[in-house]
Amino acid sequence: MNLRDVLDMGDYGVYVWSCYGLVLAVLVLNVWLGRRSLAEQVLSAQRRLKIADSLNSESSSSS
Amino acid sequence: MWLWFHKLSSPPYAYRTAGLVRPWLFWPAILLMIVGAIGGLVLAPEDYQQKDAFRIIYVHVPSASLSLMIYVVMAVAAAVGVIWRIKLAHAVAAACAPVGAWFTVATLATGSIYGKPMWGTWWEWDPRLTSELILLFLYLGYMALRASFDDTQRADRASAILAIVGVVNVPIVKYSVVWWNSLHQGPSISKLAAPSIEGSMLWPLLIMMLAFILYFGAVLCDRLRGEILRRERNASWLSESLARS
Amino acid sequence: MQSSVQTTPGLGKILMLVLARDLRLAVRHWDQVLQPLIFFVIVTTLFPLAISPALDELRKISPGVLWVAAMLASLLALESLFRPDVEDGTMEQWVLSGQPLSLLLLAKTATHWLLTGLPLVLMAPIVGTALGMPQSVWPVLAATLALGTGSLSVLGAIGAALTVSVRRGSVLLALLVLPLEMPVLIFGARAVDLAMQGEPVAGPLNLLAALLLFFVSLGPFAMAAAMRISVES
Numbered sequence: 001m002n003l004r005d006v007l008d009m010g011d012y013g014v015y016v017w018s019c020y021g022l023v024l025a026v027l028v029l030n031v032w033l034g035r036r037s038l039a040e041q042v043l044s045a046q047r048r049l050k051i052a053d054s055l056n057s058e059s060s061s062s063s
Numbered sequence: 064m065w066l067w068f069h070k071l072s073s074p075p076y077a078y079r080t081a082g083l084v085r086p087w088l089f090w091p092a093i094l095l096m097i098v099g100a101i102g103g104l105v106l107a108p109e110d111y112q113q114k115d116a117f118r119i120i121y122v123h124v125p126s127a128s129l130s131l132m133i134y135v136v137m138a139v140a141a142a143v144g145v146i147w148r149i150k151l152a153h154a155v156a157a158a159c160a161p162v163g164a165w166f167t168v169a170t171l172a173t174g175s176i177y178g179k180p181m182w183g184t185w186w187e188w189d190p191r192l193t194s195e196l197i198l199l200f201l202y203l204g205y206m207a208l209r210a211s212f213d214d215t216q217r218a219d220r221a222s223a224i225l226a227i228v229g230v231v232n233v234p235i236v237k238y239s240v241v242w243w244n245s246l247h248q249g250p251s252i253s254k255l256a257a258p259s260i261e262g263s264m265l266w267p268l269l270i271m272m273l274a275f276i277l278y279f280g281a282v283l284c285d286r287l288r289g290e291i292l293r294r295e296r297n298a299s300w301l302s303e304s305l306a307r308s
Numbered sequence: 309m310q311s312s313v314q315t316t317p318g319l320g321k322i323l324m325l326v327l328a329r330d331l332r333l334a335v336r337h338w339d340q341v342l343q344p345l346i347f348f349v350i351v352t353t354l355f356p357l358a359i360s361p362a363l364d365e366l367r368k369i370s371p372g373v374l375w376v377a378a379m380l381a382s383l384l385a386l387e388s389l390f391r392p393d394v395e396d397g398t399m400e401q402w403v404l405s406g407q408p409l410s411l412l413l414l415a416k417t418a419t420h421w422l423l424t425g426l427p428l429v430l431m432a433p434i435v436g437t438a439l440g441m442p443q444s445v446w447p448v449l450a451a452t453l454a455l456g457t458g459s460l461s462v463l464g465a466i467g468a469a470l471t472v473s474v475r476r477g478s479v480l481l482a483l484l485v486l487p488l489e490m491p492v493l494i495f496g497a498r499a500v501d502l503a504m505q506g507e508p509v510a511g512p513l514n515l516l517a518a519l520l521l522f523f524v525s526l527g528p529f530a531m532a533a534a535m536r537i538s539v540e541s
Contacts (some may be wrong), residue, residue, distance in 0.1 A: 145533075197487050197490055200483070200486075200487035201487055201488075203483065204480075204483050204484040204487060207480055207483055207484075208470060208471070208480065208484060211471070211474045211477065211480055212474070217537050217540070220533075220537045221470050221534060221537045221538070224466075224470060224530050224533050224534050224537075225470060225484060227530070228466060228488065228530050229488070231526075232488050232491070235491045235519070236487075236490060236491050238491075239490070239491035239494040239495060239515075240491075240494070242494070242495075242512075243494045243498060246498060246502075
């Protein structure tokens with residue numbers, strides 16, 4: 001099977017490749033969404049901890 | 064074994080474990096996908112009836128299987144969360160939903176594209192596509208219900224009930240759709256049934272299935288960790304873990 | 309000193325009281341009870357207008373039209389199933405009362421069926437005739453609707469319990485409940501269709517009966533669990 005055959009897929013090329021492309025896009029999207037949601041949560045948690053820390057150090061320095 | 068399970072239900076341990084396990088799921092998944100794709104696109108012989116179009120099954124069937132599998136995992140996790148009051152189980156359920164929904168979308172889209180050269184139409188109300196569509200509605204309803212509660216705990220428990228009711232209904236839906244379809248065209252198989260599959264065509268399919276499952280595990284790890292962070296707002300273990308990561 | 313002994317009424321008595329109370333309220337607000345039924349007729353009327361006045365064409369789709377309209381009417385009636393009691397605090401009392409909540413909610417669901425499902429069963433043949441449905445099919449129509457609307461009420465009540473505390477939750481209710489009701493729709497509408505073609509209908513009818521039994525026996529537990537979550541603040 002040469003490259004031409006692989007691309008053509010016996011006239012079904014459009015269908016086969018758009019399916020594979022579509023699924024690839026969904027897979028990539030889900031990895032990206034998963035990573036992004038994790039990163040967002042890490043950032044937000046770090047921010048909260050920083051605020052909590054600064055509040056703690058304030059109260060301990062003022063006491 | 065039980066001790067490990069018990070440890071696993073503690074959020075900090077699960078957070079760390081998911082982070083460690085993820086690469087071991089993700090990279091093998093990528094590798095297997097490449098192997099499976101090459102096998103399916105190039106190495107497998109063309110089908111007698113469907114010619115090269117049948118190669119779509121190598122992405123369509125794993126997507127369909129996973130869309131259903133993830134729903135079951137989601138429902139089981141939700142049930143565990145509700146019966147044994149394990150918060151982490153609820154986090155798993157929440158993490159599953161968007162991924163499962165996307166797989167359903169992929170199944171519907173590839174099924175539709177597959178249908179065009181095979182039946183000549185972009186859509187047919189055949190049993191598999193129809194039940195995938197209903198499955199998509201179930202996923203969307205689950206996510207919508209979750210979103211309508213501000214309080215995470217209530218969202219967890221309410222959506223758990225919906226998931227359990229849903230998963231119980233899945234076999235009912237499948238059976239009714241098959242019956243409904245058979246009335247129209249006699250007891251024939253789904254129009255999208257994979258062609259009678261022989262060994263040289265089968266192995267890429269199995270590899271892709273395994274690849275998709277590992278992939279799901281990897282994405283679940285990421286989403287689960289995000290859910291854990293979201294729920295453990297004020298836990299003391301956070302500062303240590305985050306400093307490390 | 310005289311002490312009046314107050315015994316808690318038995319469970320059966322309580323369920324009767326619940327039914328009676330709901331029916332009394334329904335009689336007082338009979339206009340609210342009528343609305344879903346009028347909706348049923350209006351929705352059914354949309355189809356001849358949208359498709360064709362020809363009875364031959366309407367006859368073919370009449371089972372489906374009647375069934376879809378019944379589903380939507382049943383859905384609308386769910387709005388008032390739990391919300392009033394939740395809003396005035398009655399439901400909270402029930403949750404705390406120690407009585408089996410699942411049975412109390414099942415009793416309320418039964419009233420929903422009596423006020424919505426049962427009238428639909430009675431109205432459907434007449435409305436069906438307007439769509440060209442032959443009289444011979446009436447028994448099957450009535451049977452499928454009687455069994456089916458029961459399941460619709462139970463599934464709907466589960467959705468209603470889940471969404472009762474959600475603001476503007478009516479669309480969400482529809483999104484949750486309609487997919488779950490699709491098998492009931494399939495068996496019910498297609499059974500009437502089969503009857504019109506002279507085919508045997510025992511299969512789908514039995515399935516409808518089985519589904520009803522299944523939902524009635526397990527549904528109340530889901531309802532009660534959902535209600536507890538909705539009612540807690």
